[in-house]
Amino acid sequence: MIKRYLSTFALAFGLLLGTSAVMAEGPDLPSAGTNLRDTASLQRGAHLFFNYCVGCHSLKYMRYERIADDLGLTEDDVMNNFNFTGGKFGDPVISHMPADDAQKFFGKAPPDLSLEVSAKGPDWVFAYLNSFYLDPKSPIGWNNLILPNAAMPFPLWELQGEQVPVMAAAKAGDDPQIEKLKLAHQGRLTPEQYQQATRDLTNFLEYVSDPAALQRRHYGIWVVLFLLAFTFLAYLLKKEYWKDIH
Numbered sequence: 001m002i003k004r005y006l007s008t009f010a011l012a013f014g015l016l017l018g019t020s021a022v023m024a025e026g027p028d029l030p031s032a033g034t035n036l037r038d039t040a041s042l043q044r045g046a047h048l049f050f051n052y053c054v055g056c057h058s059l060k061y062m063r064y065e066r067i068a069d070d071l072g073l074t075e076d077d078v079m080n081n082f083n084f085t086g087g088k089f090g091d092p093v094i095s096h097m098p099a100d101d102a103q104k105f106f107g108k109a110p111p112d113l114s115l116e117v118s119a120k121g122p123d124w125v126f127a128y129l130n131s132f133y134l135d136p137k138s139p140i141g142w143n144n145l146i147l148p149n150a151a152m153p154f155p156l157w158e159l160q161g162e163q164v165p166v167m168a169a170a171k172a173g174d175d176p177q178i179e180k181l182k183l184a185h186q187g188r189l190t191p192e193q194y195q196q197a198t199r200d201l202t203n204f205l206e207y208v209s210d211p212a213a214l215q216r217r218h219y220g221i222w223v224v225l226f227l228l229a230f231t232f233l234a235y236l237l238k239k240e241y242w243k244d245i246h
Contacts, residue, residue, distance in 0.1 A: 032126035034203040045204025050082040052155045059093035061114040106151045118209040129198040133163040160194045161187035
């Protein structure tokens with residue numbers, strides 16, 4: 001019996017190490033620096049999503065009403081500024097792009113982004129939004145370092161501007177590799193402002209991936225305070241029971 005438990009533990013530990021090694025081999029990603037407690041950031045991220053993303057991407061697990069409640073917005077705020085599809089306040093956020101048009105323009109329907117951050121992590125999404133560059137060989141004119149040959153044009157180009165690749169020095173016979181991206185033409189935002197904008201957008205998508213996290217963090221403070229108070233009372237009770245025992 002003990003040998004069986006030891007074997008099971010060794011197998012689980014080996015799988016954990018293997019998973020860690022695979023994750024370690026992935027690309028180094030910049031930190032998104034998201035903060036779900038920053039309501040202003042979540043509101044700005046929602047504004048960006050509904051102005052630049054909802055034309056193609058849905059949030060089928062998120063309702064307009066829930067966004068209003070969680071982000072401290074009124075029904076008028078949400079319906080006047082975020083609802084471009086004619087949906088009702090209690091409806092989920094569904095893009096109005098017809099599936100046939102999506103297939104025609106992109107070769108496949110754009111993915112729903114409800115669980116994008118849960119699937120890939122906020123750092124990946126943040127890096128992706130900062131890694132578009134002009135590519136004349138691409139049929140859509142854009143490419144991406146994080147997700148090469150993505151069938152997606154760059155929706156935020158007017159904010160960031162146009163990046164171009166800087167190629168690394170290659171040895172004879174080797175294929176040229178992109179060393180970094182350089183901003184050739186600045187958009188409406190400075191590089192610092194654009195990074196903050198994509199951080200806000202990533203923050204909003206992280207909230208969308210797990211909206212209950214806001215409530216858990218709020219309740220967590222009260223749970224910790226309750227445990228501290230309970231521990232103090234238990235300590236006083238223990239002293240009272242044991243005061244006559246030497």
